[in-house]
Each structure stands twice: as structure tokens, then as C-alpha cells.
Amino acid sequence: MRPRSKPTPRTKKDVVVEFRRKMIFEAAAKAFARSGYEGTSVDAIAAEAGIGKGTIYLYFASKAEIYLSAIMHEFNKLHADTVRRFEAISSCREKIELYIRVRVDYVESHRDFCRIYVSEFGKAVTQPDAMQKQFRKMRVRQADLLTEVISKGIATGEIRPVPARGAALFITDAARGLLEKRLLGWSEAGADEDIHLVLDLLWNGLGGVPA
Amino acid sequence: MRPRSKPTPRTKKDVVVEFRRKMIFEAAAKAFARSGYEGTSVDAIAAEAGIGKGTIYLYFASKAEIYLSAIMHEFNKLHADTVRRFEAISSCREKIELYIRVRVDYVESHRDFCRIYVSEFGKAVTQPDAMQKQFRKMRVRQADLLTEVISKGIATGEIRPVPARGAALFITDAARGLLEKRLLGWSEAGADEDIHLVLDLLWNGLGGVPA
DNA sequence: TCGATATGACCGGCCGGTCCGCTAAACTGA
DNA sequence: TCAGTTTAGCGGACCGGCCGGTCATATCGA
Numbered sequence: 001m002r003p004r005s006k007p008t009p010r011t012k013k014d015v016v017v018e019f020r021r022k023m024i025f026e027a028a029a030k031a032f033a034r035s036g037y038e039g040t041s042v043d044a045i046a047a048e049a050g051i052g053k054g055t056i057y058l059y060f061a062s063k064a065e066i067y068l069s070a071i072m073h074e075f076n077k078l079h080a081d082t083v084r085r086f087e088a089i090s091s092c093r094e095k096i097e098l099y100i101r102v103r104v105d106y107v108e109s110h111r112d113f114c115r116i117y118v119s120e121f122g123k124a125v126t127q128p129d130a131m132q133k134q135f136r137k138m139r140v141r142q143a144d145l146l147t148e149v150i151s152k153g154i155a156t157g158e159i160r161p162v163p164a165r166g167a168a169l170f171i172t173d174a175a176r177g178l179l180e181k182r183l184l185g186w187s188e189a190g191a192d193e194d195i196h197l198v199l200d201l202l203w204n205g206l207g208g209v210p211a
Numbered sequence: 212m213r214p215r216s217k218p219t220p221r222t223k224k225d226v227v228v229e230f231r232r233k234m235i236f237e238a239a240a241k242a243f244a245r246s247g248y249e250g251t252s253v254d255a256i257a258a259e260a261g262i263g264k265g266t267i268y269l270y271f272a273s274k275a276e277i278y279l280s281a282i283m284h285e286f287n288k289l290h291a292d293t294v295r296r297f298e299a300i301s302s303c304r305e306k307i308e309l310y311i312r313v314r315v316d317y318v319e320s321h322r323d324f325c326r327i328y329v330s331e332f333g334k335a336v337t338q339p340d341a342m343q344k345q346f347r348k349m350r351v352r353q354a355d356l357l358t359e360v361i362s363k364g365i366a367t368g369e370i371r372p373v374p375a376r377g378a379a380l381f382i383t384d385a386a387r388g389l390l391e392k393r394l395l396g397w398s399e400a401g402a403d404e405d406i407h408l409v410l411d412l413l414w415n416g417l418g419g420v421p422a
Numbered sequence: 423t424c425g426a427t428a429t430g431a432c433c434g435g436c437c438g439g440t441c442c443g444c445t446a447a448a449c450t451g452a
Numbered sequence: 453t454c455a456g457t458t459t460a461g462c463g464g465a466c467c468g469g470c471c472g473g474t475c476a477t478a479t480c481g482a
Contacts, residue, residue, distance in 0.1 A: 034337075034338055035338065041470080041471060046429095046430095051428080054428065054474080054475085057473065063471095119335075122330045122331075122333015123247070125329050125391055125395060126246065126326055162408070166408045172388070173388025174381060174388075177380055177383070178384075180335075184335065194377075202412075205414045205415040205416030206307075206361075206413055253437075253438060254464095257463090262463080264439085269462075
């Protein structure tokens with residue numbers, strides 16, 4: 001009964017390891033969101049998780065690995081979720097709206113992660129330490145996703161001809177700005193209003209309708 | 212001849228102090244841009260400036276003060292420059308173009324400062340330590356400036372009616388995104404092309420002209 | 423009892439900030 | 453003008469605290 005070929009490659013141990021890692025980097029996300037990467041000690045993470053510091057090093061090689069794991073994990077979920085939900089939609093405009101909405105929803109439900117996400121994306125402009133590379137990659141993936149949406153939109157005539165890449169970055173920036181605005185509590189408006197304003201500006205711009 | 216009322220309140224010492232402070236935070240800007248706030252030691256700043264560490268503490272009370280001084284100094288210049296040049300312009304659209312252009316030009320001439328500026332603006336979403344407060348204030352000042360421009364534009368009919376504050380933040384986000392793009396070397400286009408793309412998107416949006 | 427897992431005291435290195443000794447400019451008097 | 457004296461400005465060795473990471477020991481489940 002042991003040599004089951006491949007149906008459950010996960011041993012009990014794997015499950016336990018997965019469980020531990022998750023509980024650690026969830027605690028870590030809270031701590032990091034509170035005081036940033038440098039400002040958070042591994043002791044603080046251990047305390048937040050209610051375990052000893054040594055235990056952490058049983059499941060992670062370094063503080064940096066915790067940080068990256070936590071963020072990559074959440075980012076991948078966010079990205080996969082976006083991609084999955086794109087499939088049910090054909091309209092380019094709705095895809096852009098969805099892109100923004102998914103992220104704004106994230107702010108409500110994963111405030112900790114969003115704090116890190118937003119602030120870390122900004123730090124990517126400092127000289128390329130190994131970690132920043134990861135963040136740039138995430139940014140590229142986001143941009144790629146939207147670049148394709150835009151290109152398609154242009155092809156179908158839904159969007160006027162604009163440089164797709166530049167427009168995609170423009171959207172990611174607008175979305176990020178919205179996240180920050182809400183994270184900082186600068187918006188007394190509801191999520192829907194905020195999203196629609198940004199979407200309206202993205203779509204129609206500031207200029208008066210010529211008609 | 213000593214008691215001249217107020218024409219030159221600057222003693223020779225004041226001048227020298229100013230000179231020193233400037234040379235220190237210019238060196239600091241370089242160092243900080245290279246490795247961020249936490250990643251930069253005061254020793255490194257001293258080395259960059261070619262002076263002893265003790266000397267630094269003759270002119271600044273703390274590492275944080277160096278950082279803030281350096282950034283506030285540059286930010287104030289940038290802001291004042293923008294305001295001053297706004298005065299020569301009445302068109303709202305040109306003001307927005309100018310706002311972006313001034314900043315893109317800054318990337319070319321003050322790469323170090325821009326690295327800090329961009330990355331620090333992102334960090335403002337982490338919990339309010341005393342320093343982050345300063346950065347939020349700067350952000351607010353930028354937004355105020357543009358909010359007024361937009362309001363005026365709406366009043367004259369140059370801009371269609373949109374929530375001025377939200378639109379202003381939208382512009383700051385777009386501008387910041389452009390700075391990052393160029394800082395990261397993600398743009399092979401010239402400054403003018405980049406600016407015009409962003410301006411075009413800001414003004415006309417993505418949607419096809421209905422006509 | 424024995425292996426596996428968890429712990430936190432401990433270590434070594436780093437860094438912000440201090441402080442004391444040094445140097446050279448400024449001042450003084452002849 | 454110059455020797456002697458004061459003083460302002462500078463530098464870098466040093467200190468205390470913090471923190472990432474380790475490891476000997478303790479705890480626990482079987």
C-alpha cells in the first residue's frame with residue numbers, strides 16, 4: 001500500500017511543512033506590513049506567529065526567503081485569479097475594470113499584503129539587489145497581461161490605436177495609485193465610485209467630448 | 212560698521228555651514244539612491260563625501276535628518292520650479308504637460324534624487340512613522356497643485372466635469388509611473404514621445420473617438 | 423526509549439552616534 | 453613679520469545595542 005505510484009505524492013510531512021510555512025508567512029505578512037522589511041526582526045515574526053525563532057529557520061532559509069515567499073504566494077494567487085476571471089469576459093473594457101476591481105477588493109481583504117505589495121513595487125527603482133529583481137518580474141507579468149488585453153482591444157477596434165505597452169503601464173500605474181489612495185484612507189468614496197472614476201478617466205480622458 | 216541692521220545676516224560661518232550641509236546631502240543622495248535608506252550606513256555617506264563620520268554629525272543631528280533634508284531640499288526646488296513656471300501659462304492642458312515634463316527632465320538631471328523620490332513615495336503606505344508623514348505631505352502638496360489646475364480647467368470648460376481631486380491624483384500617479392518606467396530603463400522612447408503618450412492618454416483616454 | 427521537532431540563549435558582525443585627541447587656521451604681541 | 457598661543461573644525465577609534473542566524477538542549481509523540 002505504500003508504493004502507490006503518484007496519486008498522493010504529498011506525504012503527511014509535506015502537508016505539515018506546508019501548513020507551517022503558511023502560518024509563518026501569514027504572520028510575517030502582518031509584521032512586515034506593520035514596519036517594512038528592514039524594520040521587522042525575525043524575532044518579531046516568531047512572536048507574531050507564536051513560535052520560537054529557531055522554528056522559523058526549520059522552514060525557511062533566511063528572512064529574505066520568508067519575505068519573498070509570502071509575497072510571491074499572494075501575488076501568484078492574485079495574478080492567477082485575474083487571469084482566470086479574464087477568461088469569462090471578452091470585452092476589453094470589462095477586463096480592465098476587472099483588473100482594477102480585483103485589486104481594490106484585495107485591499108479590503110488583504111490589507112497587510114497590499115501594503116507590502118504597493119510599497120515594494122515602488123522600491124524596484126533602487127539598484128538591482130536580488131530581491132528587487134523579483135518585484136520587477138511581477139511588474140512585467142502584470143504589464144504583459146494588460147498589454148495583450150490592449151492589443152486585442154485595438155485589433156477589434158474597441159480601443160483606439162495606442163502603443164499597447166505604454167498604455168498597459170499607464171493602467172497599472174493608475175491601479176496602483178488607486179490602491180494607495182485607499183490604503184492611505186484618502187478616499188471617502190466607496191470602492192465602486194473610485195473604480196468607476198478611474199475607469200472613466202482611463203477610457204475617456206480629461207478632455208471634453210468634442211461633439 | 213558692525214551693527215549693520217539686516218543686510219547680510221549671513222556670517223561667513225553660515226555660508227560655510229550651508230556649503231557643508233549641501234555637500235553632505237549631495238553625497239548622501241548618491242549613497243541613498245544606491246542602496247536605500249536602511250542599506251546605507253553613515254560611514255558610507257562620509258566616504259562618498261570624502262570626510263570623516265564625525266564631521267557629518269557636526270552638521271546633522273541624525274541619519275534621518277540627512278535623509279529628510281536632502282529630499283525636502285530637492286522636492287521644494289522641484290515644487291517651486293513647477294509653480295513658478297505655471298505662472299507663465301494659462302492653458303490647463305499645457306500646465307499638465309509642464310508638470311510631467313519638469314519631472315521627466317528631473318530624471319535625466321537628478322537620477323539619484325528621483326530614485327529616492329519615487330521609491331519613498333511608495334513606502335508612504337506603511338504605518339506612519341515620523342518620516343512617512345513628511346512624504347505624505349509632499350504628495351498632498353503635489354495633489355493640491357494639480358487639483359487647482361483641474362478645477363480651473365473645469366470652470367473654463369477646458370476639461371470636462373470630473374472630480375478634481377481624484378483626477379489630480381490620477382495625474383500624479385501617471386507621472387510617477389512614467390518616471391519609474393524611465394528610471395528602470397524600460398523606455399526606449401525619447402522623453403518627448405513618452406510625455407506625449409501619457410498626455411494623450413490622460414487627455415483622450417483609451418476609448419475610440421465616437422465620431 | 424528514541425527519533426523528530428521545537429526552542430531561545432547565544433554569537434559575531436554591523437551600525438548609529440559619541441568623544442577625545444589632533445591639526446591648522448586665527449589671533450596676539452613685539 | 454614671525455614665534456607663541458588659542459581655538460575652531462575635523463576625524464576615526466570606540467561603544468552599546470540590535471539582529472540574523474546557529475546550536476545545544478528540551479520536549480513530545482510513538
